[in-house]
Amino acid sequence: MKLRRLALACLSTSLLAGCALVPSGGTERRTVTVWLMKDSASTEFLERFTEEFERTHNDLDLDIRIQEWTGIGEKVQTALEADTPDGPDVIEVGNTQVPQYVDGGGLLDLTLESMRDWGLRDWLPGLAEPGRQRSTQYGIPWYAANRVVIYRKDLFEQAGIAGPPQTREEWLAATEKLNSGGNQGIYLAGQDWYTLSGFIWDEGGDLARQDGGVWTGTLDTPAALRGMDFYRRLQALGEGPVDADEEHPPQAGVFAEGKVAQIVAVPGQARAIVRQNPELDGKLGFFPVPGKSADKPGAVFTGGSDLVVPKNTDQRDGAIAVVEELTGAQWNTELARTMNYVPNKTTLAGAVADEEGVAAMAAGAAHGRATPSTPEWAAVEADNPIKEYMTKVLTGADPATQARRASRRITEALAVPLG
Known part of the structure; x- marks a missing residue:
């Protein structure tokens, strides 16, 4: 029972003087304010979670407030720096945003709680490492x-390809076979640096590395150069623009035109494709980005969200209870099924096995990564030298020379503290 309900009940009696705003158990209820991002969870999911949480935590009420992504960074930072605990007690943040909030010193240390029984050993690395x-x-x-x-099952069948490729080399061979009859074997934009990142990680390379507290761009390492070379070979098997990313033009629209066999995208793009071309309904399939060997899929950039607790909360125990429930097996599995997400633990991947696209995501997420865990990475993306590097290589420039230039620019950007 919420405090507001209790107040109304008091006003409906003649015993106003003896009425107290406490439940029958004698414990005053406290409110935990939770900021979640728009469209992260359905209204129906949040209603069910709130009802169950308040039923099983008889001293806590939830106040869930939905936030817009636009301008959220400044809004969160303001809340974390507030002198009074009037703001949120739990906040959903993008996984790669966590380092900038850590840098400001406004987050609560949750190490002991996560080591206790939250299953940290099974967390997806692309979510856990940035946090x-x-x-x-x-x-x-x-x-x-x-x-x-995302691929065209009918075009694979027409090309005599029995099933999804299991290795990078099989992927190249299949894509070359598909690249005929007026079709593009794959549409891969020249500046899709998220996809490139996965190939670099597969080779044992990184976009940047930290040594002694100093970050250095590492696109010029042999491993990173091998990743770029594979990207070059794959991208050449289609007609993607070498000087644009996957949103210019939107690759779902290009795929919907009916002359593309494959794109690299989140599974949700399939709905956009079918909306634009209903004739493709039932013809689309999904498989994880292949790795170097058949025993595991390729590495991928993992997007998603973490939950954090502001250090200035005055509802520490209640906030931790909310985080524990939302990230625990029951509600995390239900969220994944409801919203077609990958659950936060590799051990929960079976919960989405019946959904082909999500199952393919889960397989890749087990080997996923995130961008370098430093708040200054935002400066790299703001004037992204990786995109320019990719275009230079795809138009014939020397890869090693261009990689050194891009790495220097990354190093320079990471050396300047934000703010």
């Missing part, structure tokens, strides 16, 4: 989404 700084866990993984290969 951690020097072995201290601030962000708790909530849900993930990542790229898979």
Whole structure:
């Protein structure tokens, strides 16, 4: 029973003087304010969660407030810096945003809680790693989404390809076979740097590395150059523009035109494709981005959200209870099924096995990564030298020379503290 209900009940009696705003158990209820992002969870899911949480935590009420992504960084930072605990007690943040909030010193250390019984060993690395700084866990993984290969089953069959390729080399061979009859074997834009990142990670490389507290761009390492070379070979098997990313033009629209066999995208793009071309309904399939060997899929960039608790909360125990429930097996599984997400733990992947696109995402997410865990990475993306590097290589420039230039620009951007 909420405090407002109790107040109304008091006003309906003649015993106003003896009425107290406490439930029958004698414990005053406290309110935990939760900021969640728009469209992260359905209204129906949140209603069911709230009802069950308040039923099983008889001293807590939930006040869930939906936030817009636009301008959320400044709004969260303001809440974390507030002197009074009037703001949120739990906040959903993008997994790659956690480092900038950690850097400001406004997040509660959740290491002990996550080590206790929250299953940290099974967390998806692409969600867990950005939420951690020097072995201290601030962000708790909530849900993930990542790229898979969306493909035309009918075109695969016509080309005599029995099923999804299991390795990178099989992928190249299949794509070359598909690249005939007026069709593009794959549509891969030249500046799709998220997809490139996965190939670099598969080779053992990184976009940047930290040594002694100093970040350095590492696109010029042999491993990273091998990743770029594979990207070049794959991209050449289609007609994607070398000087644009996957949103210019939107690749779902290009696929919907009916002359593309594959794209690398989140599974949700399939709905956009079918909306634009209903004739493709039932013809689309999904498989994880292939890896170097058949025993595991390729690495992918993992997007998604973590839950954090502001250090200035005055509802610490209640906030931790909310995080524990939302990220626990029951509600995390239900969220994944409801919203077609990847659950936060590899051990929960079976919960989405019946949905082909989500199952493909989950397989890739087990080997997923995130961008370098430093708040200054935002400056890299703001004037992204990786995109320019990719275009230069795809138009014939020397890869090693261009990689050194791009790495220097990354190093320079990471050396300048934000704010």
